[in-house]
Amino acid sequence: MKSHQTAQTMKPATAAKKLGVYLEATPAEFQEGVVSRAELNALQADPPQWLQDLRAGGPHPRPVVAAKLGVSIAGLGRGGITEPLTTEQIEALKRDMPEWLEKERATQAEVRKEAARIKKRNTERAARTDQSPPSP
Known part of the structure; x- marks a missing residue:
């Protein structure tokens, strides 16, 4: 067969x-x-x-636009960006740096920082667990 x-x-x-x-x-x-x-x-x-x-x-889809601007997809929505943007439009936003973009970039940076902190904490916990003596 x-x-x-x-x-x-x-x-x-x-x-x-x-x-x-x-x-x-x-x-x-x-x-x-x-x-x-x-x-x-x-x-x-x-x-x-x-x-x-x-x-x-472009035009680029929202995930690509968000990545190029350094914000989340939700941040794009909060900033009023609902349509695909061209590379030229993205560059213009970066140059003009509207208040919403500045705020969303700062928020995204905090989210990344917190994610890194949690990852480090979990790695340290796992290392301690691996080193602890077996239970009797």
């Missing part, structure tokens, strides 16, 4: 998310088809011009 292995496929939205691009800005043939794992790997290894252009200039 032969085992038939079917190609793993994904919806265009999933592939766009994995590629870090805004689906609505991709070519129609990408949006309308399905993407196999092999095709996704090929796009990542040797991106076509349209993918290079999207990654460079």
Whole structure:
């Protein structure tokens, strides 16, 4: 008996998310088809011009915008950013540094600092547990 292995496929939205691009800005043939794992790997290894252009200039999806601005996705919403932004728009926000962006960056820095503190504490606890003598 032969085992038939079917190609793993994904919806265009999933592939766009994995590629870090805004689906609505991709070519129609990408949006309308399905993407196999092999095709996704090929796009990542040797991106076509349209993918290079999207990654460079946008429009970028919210997770990418948030990362480029150094804030959370929720912080984007609090700042009134609900639509995808181009690289040019992101750079303009960085230059202008509106009050909401400054505040959200500070909040994100505090969140990262707290996460690092908790990770360090947990690592120290685990090390102490490993070193303690076995219970009788």
